[in-house]
Amino acid sequence: MSATTAHDEHAGHPGHGTGHHEGHGAGHGDHAAQFRDRFRWTLLLSVPVVAFSPMVGMLLGYTPPSWSAWIPPVLGTVVFAWGGAPFLTDAVSEIRARRPGMMLLIGLAISVAFVASMLTSLGVAGLALDFWWELALLVVIMLLGHWLEMRALGQASGALDALAALLPDTAERIGPDGSPVTVTLADLAEGDTVLVRSGGRVPADGTVVDGAAAVDESMITGESRAVSRGVGERVVAGTVATDSALRVEVTAVGEGTALAGIRRLVEQAQASRSRAQALADRAAALLFWFSTGAAVVTFAVWSLLGDLTGAVERTVTVLVIACPHALGLAIPLVIAISTARAARNGILVTDRLALERMRRVDTVLFDKTGTLTTGTPAVVAVAGDPDTFTLAAAVEADSEHPLARAVVAAADPATTPRATGFRSLTGRGVRAGVDGADVAVGGPALLRELGLTSPAAIADEAERWSADGSTVLHVVRDGVVVGALALADGVRPESRDAVAALRARGVRSVMVTGDARPVAEAVAREVGVDEVFAEVLPQDKDDAVARLQERGATVAMVGDGVNDAPALARADVGIAIGAGTDVAISSAGVVLASDDPRAVLSVIALSRAGYRKMRQNLWWGAGYNLLSVPLAAGVLAPVGFVLPMAVGAVLMSLSTIVVAANAQLMRRVELRPGVLAARGGGGPPARP
Numbered sequence: 001m002s003a004t005t006a007h008d009e010h011a012g013h014p015g016h017g018t019g020h021h022e023g024h025g026a027g028h029g030d031h032a033a034q035f036r037d038r039f040r041w042t043l044l045l046s047v048p049v050v051a052f053s054p055m056v057g058m059l060l061g062y063t064p065p066s067w068s069a070w071i072p073p074v075l076g077t078v079v080f081a082w083g084g085a086p087f088l089t090d091a092v093s094e095i096r097a098r099r100p101g102m103m104l105l106i107g108l109a110i111s112v113a114f115v116a117s118m119l120t121s122l123g124v125a126g127l128a129l130d131f132w133w134e135l136a137l138l139v140v141i142m143l144l145g146h147w148l149e150m151r152a153l154g155q156a157s158g159a160l161d162a163l164a165a166l167l168p169d170t171a172e173r174i175g176p177d178g179s180p181v182t183v184t185l186a187d188l189a190e191g192d193t194v195l196v197r198s199g200g201r202v203p204a205d206g207t208v209v210d211g212a213a214a215v216d217e218s219m220i221t222g223e224s225r226a227v228s229r230g231v232g233e234r235v236v237a238g239t240v241a242t243d244s245a246l247r248v249e250v251t252a253v254g255e256g257t258a259l260a261g262i263r264r265l266v267e268q269a270q271a272s273r274s275r276a277q278a279l280a281d282r283a284a285a286l287l288f289w290f291s292t293g294a295a296v297v298t299f300a301v302w303s304l305l306g307d308l309t310g311a312v313e314r315t316v317t318v319l320v321i322a323c324p325h326a327l328g329l330a331i332p333l334v335i336a337i338s339t340a341r342a343a344r345n346g347i348l349v350t351d352r353l354a355l356e357r358m359r360r361v362d363t364v365l366f367d368k369t370g371t372l373t374t375g376t377p378a379v380v381a382v383a384g385d386p387d388t389f390t391l392a393a394a395v396e397a398d399s400e401h402p403l404a405r406a407v408v409a410a411a412d413p414a415t416t417p418r419a420t421g422f423r424s425l426t427g428r429g430v431r432a433g434v435d436g437a438d439v440a441v442g443g444p445a446l447l448r449e450l451g452l453t454s455p456a457a458i459a460d461e462a463e464r465w466s467a468d469g470s471t472v473l474h475v476v477r478d479g480v481v482v483g484a485l486a487l488a489d490g491v492r493p494e495s496r497d498a499v500a501a502l503r504a505r506g507v508r509s510v511m512v513t514g515d516a517r518p519v520a521e522a523v524a525r526e527v528g529v530d531e532v533f534a535e536v537l538p539q540d541k542d543d544a545v546a547r548l549q550e551r552g553a554t555v556a557m558v559g560d561g562v563n564d565a566p567a568l569a570r571a572d573v574g575i576a577i578g579a580g581t582d583v584a585i586s587s588a589g590v591v592l593a594s595d596d597p598r599a600v601l602s603v604i605a606l607s608r609a610g611y612r613k614m615r616q617n618l619w620w621g622a623g624y625n626l627l628s629v630p631l632a633a634g635v636l637a638p639v640g641f642v643l644p645m646a647v648g649a650v651l652m653s654l655s656t657i658v659v660a661a662n663a664q665l666m667r668r669v670e671l672r673p674g675v676l677a678a679r680g681g682g683g684p685p686a687r688p
Contacts, residue, residue: 035086035147042083042143046136049075053133072132073121080114083139100288108292109319110138116312131316134644167238171203172196174247188253196246202235205257210247216240217594258593287625295319298633310634310642317632317643321625321651331614333663338610345671346593347602354573354589358607360554361573364502364600365545367559368513368520369489371577371597372527375560377406378490380470383461384483388475390416392485395432395441398422403471404430406487407441425449429473440476447474447481454481462486469519488519491526497677498597499528505604508553512536512544512567541567558600575600601676609669617659624655 050056052068084107091107094100113135121132171188172180172195180195188194188204196202198213212230217239226242229235235248237257254260295318302311339349349355366372382389393411396404397419408416419432419439428449429442440446447453454462454474458481462472465486475483499509512533513520520534533544541559545567548555557564557571568574568588576588577595592599628651631643670676 032147035143038083038086039140039143039147042079042136043140045075045079045083046133046140048072049079049136050133056133070121072136073118076117076132076136077114079136079139080110083143084110087142100292105288105291105319106142108295109316110135110142112312112316112319113138116316131313134316168201168203185253188250190250190253192250194248194250196235196241196248198241198244200241202237202239202241202246202248204237204248204250205252206235206248206250208233208235208246209249211245213241213244213246216242287622291319291625291629294629294633302634314632314634314642318629321628321632321643331617333660334610334613334617334666337663337666338606338613338669341667341669342602342606342671345602346599347606347671348591348593349589350591351589355603355607356611357554358556358573358590358603359611361507361556361604363508363510363548363553363555365510365512365548365555365557365567365571366495366529366597367541367557367564367567368511368515368523370560370595371558372495372511372529373489373491373523375489377403377471377487379407379410379485380488380490381461381465381486382483383485384455384458384475384481385477387477388483389485391434391437391439391477391482392441392473392475394419394434395422395430395439398432399424399430401430403473403487407473407485437477438479441473442476443471443473446476450476450479452476452479452481454484458484467518468522469516489523491523492595492597494596494598494677495527498600501598501601501677503528503530505601507604510544510548512541542570545570556600556603558597573603575603598677602671605669605671605676609666613663613666616662620655620659620662 048068049072052064052071054064057064087103087106087110090103094104113131117131117135167185170182170184173183173188174193174195175181185203193209194203194206196213202215208229208231210231212228214226215229215235216226217236229241229246234251235246237252252258295315298318299311299315302308302314305311335352338355339352342349369375379389389407389411392407393416396407397416399405399422417435419434422430422432424430425440425442425446427445429440429446431438431440433439440450453459458474462474462484465472465484468488470486470488473485473487474481475485502509508531509527509529510531510533511520511524511527511529513523514536515523515534517532517534520532524532533541536544541564545555545557549570549572555571556573556575557567558575558577559568560577564576568576573590574588575590575592577592577597577599590603592603631641634642636642
């Protein structure tokens with residue numbers, strides 16, 4: 001906490017300190033630089049304070065010159081007033097807010113050491129409590145800890161700045177004469193057409209109007225494999241056209257782009273509170289009272305034993321070592337690292353509570369259309385003459401119907417003959433000449449119009465396809481039905497892997513859809529889900545969530561964030577998948593930038609790893625204090641062990657470093673969906 005408490009509005013930790021030292025509006029990078037400079041100057045001032053300290057001289061076997069007697073008090077006062085200013089300022093703020101915490105503990109420790117040392121230097125009441133060198137080392141070590149903490153937080157939050165750095169500085173806008181003109185991003189507007197050269201970054205969200213290229217979308221999806229993007233498909237600002245040039249019509253610029261939306265969501269997540277954060281706040285407050293009580297008891301006991309110097313020294317050491325520095329860093333740093341890294345892998349956390357709950361999810365409810373399936377028709381089966389598919393692709397090539405595009409997309413252009421005399425038969429199909437033959441493609445209405453019937457083998461296949469919910473297209477050549485094609489909402493290849501990997505982790509998969517039960521069950525069999533809710537109206541999908549919850553399940557709902565909004569809101573965790581440029585989905589706690597359902601595995605991995613690190617850090621931060629405070633109080637003094645105040649300060653800062661290093665291990669957590677799916681099982685869902 002420490003610096004975090006002073007800048008809690010930036011670190012996502014509205015805990016204890018409410019001060020505004022060092023410019024509250026600055027970012028973590030500015031804070032780190034300020035603490036670094038303050039640490040370096042304070043360290044420089046502390047060298048003569050330590051070197052001319054009589055106690056240090058006695059320990060090292062030399063006597064400081066008499067003219068140096070006032071060097072420790074003068075420089076020590078500067079160290080206290082200037083080096084300790086951040087702690088003193090926030091300590092006062094905590095008192096005013098009636099929210100005592102770690103900054104007040106730090107302020108008490110250095111204030112007690114300063115007052116005792118100054119009274120000794122002035123010869124008041126005959127005290128011999130020369131703590132100048134220990135005070136200087138304490139402030140230096142505390143500043144060092146704060147600098148390391150703020151640098152770590154700055155590195156984590158810097159991932160957000162890296163998102164903005166993905167955009168190019170300029171764009172090539174196509175002018176009225178068709179030639180590209182270099183302009184700044186600020187000059188782009190919706191409706192402009194830009195040229196994205198091979199190897200260049202897309203400057204704004206848009207739709208491809210010319211060309212095709214393999215686009216690296218790893219900054220959005222987390223997957224390193226490039227995806228093909230052609231005419232009519234969307235591309236996102238910051239992605240890279242790896243092998244060819246594209247012309248893109250701009251659909252969103254500036255704050256309207258997916259990249260800007262991602263940054264807003266990550267900032268929102270880092271600023272939101274969580275149960276774990278609230279627990280850390282309460283622990284810090286309890287530790288303040290525990291430490292203060294221990295300090296009072298320590299002073300009273302040592303004073304009753306007749307050792308006033310020992311009483312002050314032990315009391316200061318208790319206050320120093322009890323500073324819940326590590327405890328305050330335990331949660332914010334894990335959150336900062338995990339949310340920023342998640343954004344880099346296409347996981348946009350809008351509600352940290354949702355992310356925390358994800359570790360306990362034992363049932364994932366998938367919407368079918370657009371989630372487990374592509375949401376667009378695809379050719380799933382062909383029957384009849386070997387030329388059936390080629391003939392259909394040739395005739396459909398000039399049609400704009402979605403079914404026609406699906407057929408053409410599945411064909412090989414190199415082997416598809418060119419059709420002539422194309423005609424559209426409204427409501428029935430299409431017709432054209434192919435290699436001298438008259439070929440027609442259409443549904444049952446086409447056969448009725450032509451007075452044709454399919455051969456038994458083809459008719460049986462078509463009947464089975466229809467029963468499964470597929471759309472059937474018949475192919476007629478020169479008045480004879482030669483074959484048929486089945487088209488259906490294509491199952492994503494990744495869906496099977498996602499369901500299998502979830503099952504290996506002890507998580508059930510359930511599907512909900514408005515489709516007829518035969519269609520739903522056909523998809524369920526192909527994907528492998530455990531249960532199906534079919535023929536469900538969009539507005540009633542949340543009932544499926546409620547029914548699962550009534551059975552005692554902890555449910556994550558995965559949908560497209562449009563018709564599924566009520567279900568996303570009712571679920572324990574709402575996950576909007578395939579958001580693309582639409583990242584501002586208020587009903588979901590987690591937004592997946594890709595349309596890969598395996599990304600749900602990434603959310604589970606992130607949730608479990610983050611919870612594990614938070615728990616480890618909380619145990620270390622709290623446990624360290626509970627064990628070290630008695631030592632600082634001098635419980636082992638009867639056996640000859642007394643913990644020096646400076647050693648206490650070192651141990652306290654060491655605990656902070658341990659917590660920070662442990663949080664950094666979050667960077668090693670694997671979040672790539674494909675890798676997680678390939679690894680298979682990971683044990684049952686975590687329980688609280």
